[in-house]
Amino acid sequence: MKYLLSVLVGAMSYGVLSTIVVLAYGEGYQLGEVVGSQLLTGFILSWLLAGYTRLRAKRTPNQPGSVTAAGVINSSKLTWKNRLLLMMAGAPTVVTGLLYYQSLRYIPASLAIILLFQFTWISVLIQAVSRRQRPNKVVLLTLIVLLGGTLLAAGIMEQGTAGFNITGIILGLLSAVSYSLFILFSGKAVPSVHPAYRSAWMVTGGLVLLFVLFPPHFLFNGMLWGPLLLFGFLLGLFGAFIPPVLFAVGVPHIGEDMAGILGAAELPVAVLLSSFVLHEHVSQLQWFGVALILLGVILPELYKLKRLNPDRLGTR
Numbered sequence: 001m002k003y004l005l006s007v008l009v010g011a012m013s014y015g016v017l018s019t020i021v022v023l024a025y026g027e028g029y030q031l032g033e034v035v036g037s038q039l040l041t042g043f044i045l046s047w048l049l050a051g052y053t054r055l056r057a058k059r060t061p062n063q064p065g066s067v068t069a070a071g072v073i074n075s076s077k078l079t080w081k082n083r084l085l086l087m088m089a090g091a092p093t094v095v096t097g098l099l100y101y102q103s104l105r106y107i108p109a110s111l112a113i114i115l116l117f118q119f120t121w122i123s124v125l126i127q128a129v130s131r132r133q134r135p136n137k138v139v140l141l142t143l144i145v146l147l148g149g150t151l152l153a154a155g156i157m158e159q160g161t162a163g164f165n166i167t168g169i170i171l172g173l174l175s176a177v178s179y180s181l182f183i184l185f186s187g188k189a190v191p192s193v194h195p196a197y198r199s200a201w202m203v204t205g206g207l208v209l210l211f212v213l214f215p216p217h218f219l220f221n222g223m224l225w226g227p228l229l230l231f232g233f234l235l236g237l238f239g240a241f242i243p244p245v246l247f248a249v250g251v252p253h254i255g256e257d258m259a260g261i262l263g264a265a266e267l268p269v270a271v272l273l274s275s276f277v278l279h280e281h282v283s284q285l286q287w288f289g290v291a292l293i294l295l296g297v298i299l300p301e302l303y304k305l306k307r308l309n310p311d312r313l314g315t316r
Contacts, residue, residue, distance in 0.1 A: 006250030007262045010243040015269025017239050018109040019277050021101050024231040031105075032214025035097050037224065037232025039207045040216075042240020046200040049245065053196040078197065082190045086198055087205025092182035094206040097239075098213075099175035106168025108280045113270035114153045114290075115172025116179065120297055121146050123180040138303050146296035152289025153271075199244040264297040 024034045096116075103112045121143050128134065154164075190198065218224050224232070254262075271290055274280045 003250040003253040004262065006246045007254060008265055010246030010250070011263045011265040012269045013238040013242045013246075015113070015266040016273065017235060018100075018104060018113055018270050019273040020231060020234050020238070021104050022109050022274075022278055024228070024235075025105065027227050027231070029228055029231065031098065031102055032210070032216075033218045033223065033228060034231065034235070035094070035101060036210055036214060036216050036218060037228050038097070038235035038239055039094070039203060039210055040219075041232050041236020042203045043200075043207050043236075045236060045241040046196075046203045046244075049241075050196045050200040053194065078190075078193065078201075082193065083201050085190055086193070086201035087208065089182075089185050090202030090205035091209050092178050092185060093202070094210050094213075096175050096178040096182060098210075099171050099178055103168045103171035103175060106165040107172065109274035109278055110271045110280050110282055110286070111154055111164075112168070112172050112175075113267060113274075114150060114293070115169065116175050117267055117293060117297075118146075118150065118173060118176040119179040119183070122176050123183055126180055126184060138300055142296050142299045145292055145299065149289045149292030149294075149296055153286050153293055154289070155283070155286055195244065195247075203240055264294050267293060267297075 021034055100112060100116055103115065107115075124139055124143065193201075218228060268290060271282060271287075275282045
């Protein structure tokens with residue numbers, strides 16, 4: 001049960017981010033300052049964890065599951081090619097954050113997270129094209145459910161499309177494309193490296209890219225020592241540190257299929273917070289759309305679990 005809760009809490013942590021970003025914008029901060037302070041916090045926390053992991057491994061080098069166990073690469077044995085690959089794999093997370101956070105300037109947070117969640121069918125489309133395989137019936141049914149849920153959750157069935165900002169919609173959809181690419185690349189980038197080191201190097205790559213795109217003036221003009229420090233700490237904690245750590249703990253024990261199901265918890269948390277904290281209107285029909293999107297996310301995973309082990313699904 002603790003491993004299920006670990007993944008669940010990690011997914012819910014992602015759902016907090018959009019609300020914090022909107023609050024930071026309300027204080028007058030800009031995109032580069034918000035994302036920069038987030039990644040800087042994530043960078044510090046990730047390398048502290050990597051240092052702790054390495055110190056612990058030195059104390060118990062022969063313990064099962066330690067960093068030096070068979071099949072897991074220690075940080076000291078990483079080549080610079082490995083490090084660069086991990087840093088490159090972290091770049092899409094920055095692009096996703098920039099696009100997603102910028103969309104929040106134009107559209108409500110409850111709509112932005114729904115658009116981001118379109119990565120579910122975009123990932124399927126990318127894989128189908130790359131493998132030159134048509135999606136099966138379960139995937140097609142899932143896509144229909146997701147499309148219907150999106151139309152309801154976005155409020156299109158109630159309000160039409162006239163009230164939506166096209167720039168925000170495009171940015172939100174592009175963030176979904178970027179996130180799909182991150183999922184595709186991150187799992188293939190030096191998978192034998194310990195999760196603590198993978199996370200640290202990926203965050204490092206993201207931070208370098210961000211500082212190239214948005215020079216970190218906030219580090220030197222005194223802005224960091226105001227409310228931005230709190231916003232950056234919260235964003236880094238809930239976005240760049242807690243989820244990767246909890247996923248690294250829980251996913252190996254519950255499997256990627258169940259992790260995919262629990263990962264959908266991000267959506268209702270984000271919509272709920274946007275409703276209660278930001279006072280955005282979310283109708284009952286939109287909540288029904290959110291439920292349909294969640295159903296669409298878990299449907300293929302439940303099918304795979306049932307097909308692989310029918311008895312296991314019934315007793316879980």
